[in-house]
Amino acid sequence: MDATNKKLPPRERKNEWPKYLAxxxxxALIIWAFVGMPAFAIKPNAGQxxxxxxxxxxxxxxxYVYRGDGEDLVSTLLQTIAIAxxxxxxxxxxxxxFAFWAANTKHEFWLVTRSGKFLxxxxxxxxxxxxxxMFIKAVGPSAFAGVLAVGFHSVGMLAKLFSEAIENLDNGAGESVTSAGGTRMDVTMLATIPQLLPELISNTLYRFELAxxxxxxxxxxxxxxxxxPLIFAISARAWSRVGIILLGIVIMVTLVDFISGSIRKKLI
Structure with missing residues (x-):
């Protein structure tokens, strides 16, 4: 009799109940989510x-592409790139x-690393x-509030990626600097940073794409x-302006992704 056709022992069959329970x-979660959804009501003028x-x-x-008044498509796209x-x-x-704080390999006490990762x-x-x-309430509605929002959130993302890169470093170069009489600062500047630099630049470019x-x-x-201008155009139902703004965003994102991706491929 083929081994694949043999019945599972009673103990192995009993151990399968967690899988069925999951x-x-x-x-049940999918059914609950769909039951809780409101009815799909389509307005009579939805087609129009x-x-x-x-x-x-x-x-x-x-x-609207360029009018020279600082409120056109080119000017606002450049402001968006500047904010990011x-x-x-x-x-x-x-x-x-923050990355050195949260990296597992850089601290003797686990509480230090855990506190960095928690932050x-x-x-x-x-x-x-x-x-x-939140920043608009602090500094007013302006591009500066956008810079603060992007920068603050990017710290959490980049520091996490940087800390993982630090944890995966090869310690051979650092040990060589130490054996030659180098200090901890020498290890950081001569061994750690040069190894990290390509990874840091690659992660920063990737984060710029998301920003x-x-x-x-x-x-x-x-x-x-x-x-x-996009929200103003939507509120005014100026769909032609909405169209050119969306087209500009697509072109901008595509170009940035292409340039950033090309640079990252050369670094890795």
Whole structure:
């Protein structure tokens, strides 16, 4: 008789009940989620509104691309890139000490590392849109609030990636510097940082790609960038302007992803 056709022993069959219990829990969760959803109510004029939106997207307002008044598409896209770039650049510098704090291999006491990881998790808990609302109350509605929101959230993300890179470092170079009489600062500057630099730049560029997307919507709450004219155009039902703004965002994100991805491939 083939071994695959043999029945499982009673003990092995009993050990399968956690798997069935997990599947039952997932099924119950899915059913509960769908039951709790409101009824799908479609407005009578939904087709007309959808047609207007699609017509505006496929017939964009080309006159809005550049007008020279600082409120056109090119100016707001450049402001969005500036918000993402400055926020990411500042956070990359601020993240380094937090990364060494949270790295497992750099502390003798586990409580130090755990406290660093807990702090980074707490920072990442707040989405950029919530941080933007908080900073707007502090500094007013402006691009500076967007920079602070992107930068603060990026510290939590970059420091986590940097700390993982530190944990995966090869200690051979550091041991060589130490055996040659180098101090701990010499180990950091001559062995740790040179090994980390490609990884730091790659992670920073990746975070910049994500920051571009975040900065594109922060203007919806008044934190500068392309989101501000976008929400105004949607409120005014100016679908042609919405179309050109969305087209500009797609081109901007695509170009940034392509350039950043090309640089990261050369670094890795």
């Amino acid at each position: 599947w039952a829990f997932v099924a 509104i959808g047609g207007s939106i699609m017509s505006g997207i496929f017939h964009p307002d080309w006159a 770039f400055i926020g990411t650049f500042i956070s990359a510098i601020v993240s380094l000490p 980074l998790t707490a920072i990442r808990t707040f989405p950029e849109i919530v941080l933007a609302l 571009i997307r975040s900065a594109s919507i922060l203007g919806i709450v008044g934190a500068g960038g392309i989101g501000t």
